[in-house]
Amino acid sequence: MIEEYADRVWRGEMADSIVDNGMDGKGVQTIAGGLGWWPGFGNVITFETEGELLLFDTSSPFSTAKLYEDVRAWSSAPLTSAFFSHGHIDHVFGVAPFEQDRRATVYAHEAVAERFARYVLTNGYNSVINQRQFQAPNLRWPMDYRQPDVSYRDALTVRAGGLTFELFHAKGETDDATVAYVPEHRLLLPGDLFIWVTPNCGNPQKVQRYPREWVHALRRMAALDAEIMLPSHGAPIFGAARIRTALLETAEWLESLVTQTLDLLNAGARLDEIVHTVKPLEHLADRPYLRARYDEPEFIVRNLWRLYGGWYDGNPANLKPxxxxxxxxxxxxxxxxxxxxxxxxxxxxxxxxxxxxxxxxxxxxxxxxxxxxxxxxxxxxxxxxxxxxxxxxxxxxxxxxxxxxxxxx
Missing domain, CATH: 1.25.40.880 (Alkyl sulfatase, dimerisation domain)
Incomplete structure (x- = not known):
């Protein structure tokens, strides 16, 4: 039963995160009537409502065929709407097989199209860094992307079938993130703003992340009082109390890094001193959703410096070395x-x-x-x-x- 599985992950008895794909390959898991969860590297949330199929996130180019097969085993309804939580390629490549007979409407934040354009501009670089990050020497970065049909800036409410999708924009891992709340299921869809490990906002090979804005997004999500949270990486969380705890403790953990870094930056410290001084909160070190298994605090500090302090690290020898x-x-x-x-x-x-x-x-x-x-x-x-x-x-x-x-x- 999926609730029992999620409980074991919550208690730290097993891992399911962006690093540990605990149920990858198990097909669509029914969460509630008309609501499913497809686990993979890039989870997909499935909805069947009033004869329509809806998807929140659509996984990667490497799992398109498997996603289609598994979803079709769960529902034969035509895909009418899809939502991209952001533009990373493990979330945006599964629409095409569903569009053989009719085109779906894809919703995303307006910056997703800008991301796709940047991916084309830096195609070679993205191939290299992702080959290194995932130890995949034959990986080639895609050049063609399914563009959104409807984009928004701050917030958008979409009625699809018998469901309401309350979308709002957030910055965190990316600048183009969409969070969705579906009140009919009391369902929170955080995308990659919760991934069952420490927030991925220091990634040393990727573009700018936004730790302070991520804190705000976590607290905004916690205030929704959802009963189910289905992240785009990692296991579901059931129960409003657990969801609030996970989101608010993640916000507390991340805010501490932000505050420590900014305090030292404002005091005139060099980057080297800051990197070796700032430490994560010890009282949250045992949380299964705050393990530094993907990104880590030291990298987040460096990303904060890049965001607020520029590229000069305070060492004059490094200005023109x-x-x-x-x-x-x-x-x-x-x-x-x-x-x-x-x-x-x-x-x-x-x-x-x-x-x-x-x-x-x-x-x-x-x-x-x-x-x-x-x-x-x-x-x-x-x-x-x-x-x-x-x-x-x-x-x-x-x-x-x-x-x-x-x-x-």
Missing amino acids: ASDAAIASAVAGLAGGASALADAALKALADGDERLAGNLAEMAALAAPDDAGVHRVRAEVFSTRARTEQSLMAQSIYTWAAAESAKRA
């Missing part, structure tokens, strides 16, 4: 060669200072890019770092770096 390779070559010369830096990296790794080991190993490789021995050390350092990190963001970047050097060792 020498190239990384030139600095590495100079340091290697002082140390007695790139191999000496590599040895120092291994010592730091053995001493448990993985951060310093990473710096030294990278310097060694930049100073001697063709030295197989140096690359063996770099591969060892970053593979070790990947194994000891908790967040997917850190794991993926370190794994990619280790693989680069393994090929050259």
Whole structure:
């Protein structure tokens, strides 16, 4: 029973999040009469009402066929309306198979179309960073997107079939997010504004996120007093008290990072000091929905600096620095060669200072890019770092770096 499954996730007995797809491949799960939940990497919320099929989010280009098959096993009604919670590709690619006989109406925030245009402009970059993030070397970023038919700026109410979709715009992980509330089911659809891990608003390879605005969105959602919440990643939450707790504690956790960062920024601290000073709230550390498994607090701090402080980090040497390779070559010369830096990296790794080991190993490789021995050390350092990190963001970047050097060792 889906309520029992959701209860186990709530109690931390099993994981279902943007990182742990607990019920991926299980097909549409009926939540209530005419309401279904399709779990995957990019959940889809399904509605059958007055002979119409409605979808909130439509998953990724990699699961289009499976989504269509599973939804059709749940309902044969024609798709008349679809809602995009935002423009990330794991939410917007499942409409086409349903439109073979008739075109649906797609609703989204006005910035979704701007996102799609940017994806075309930076197609190569998005291919590279997502290959690295998901360890998918053959991934190619899409060029063609299903454009919304109806867009809005602040809020929009849509009547579809026998249901009401109260939509409002929020900033958080993206600048184009839509939250939906369906009063007939007392249902909250937060999209990616709740993903069963710490908020994804520091992602080091992606465009600007909005942590402070995300806090406001979480509290606005909590005030709706929903009885069911179906995120676009991770398990359902049932019960108004649990929903409010999850949303408000996430807001408290994130607001603390925002406040600490802004206090230090306003005091004139450098980015380096802020990154190594700001800490998440300890009393919320055991919450199953606040584990740093995807993004992490340190990256959120850096994103806040980028949002409020620009790119200059307060270190005058970094305003117009020498190239990384030139600095590495100079340091290697002082140390007695790139191999000496590599040895120092291994010592730091053995001493448990993985951060310093990473710096030294990278310097060694930049100073001697063709030295197989140096690359063996770099591969060892970053593979070790990947194994000891908790967040997917850190794991993926370190794994990619280790693989680069393994090929050259």
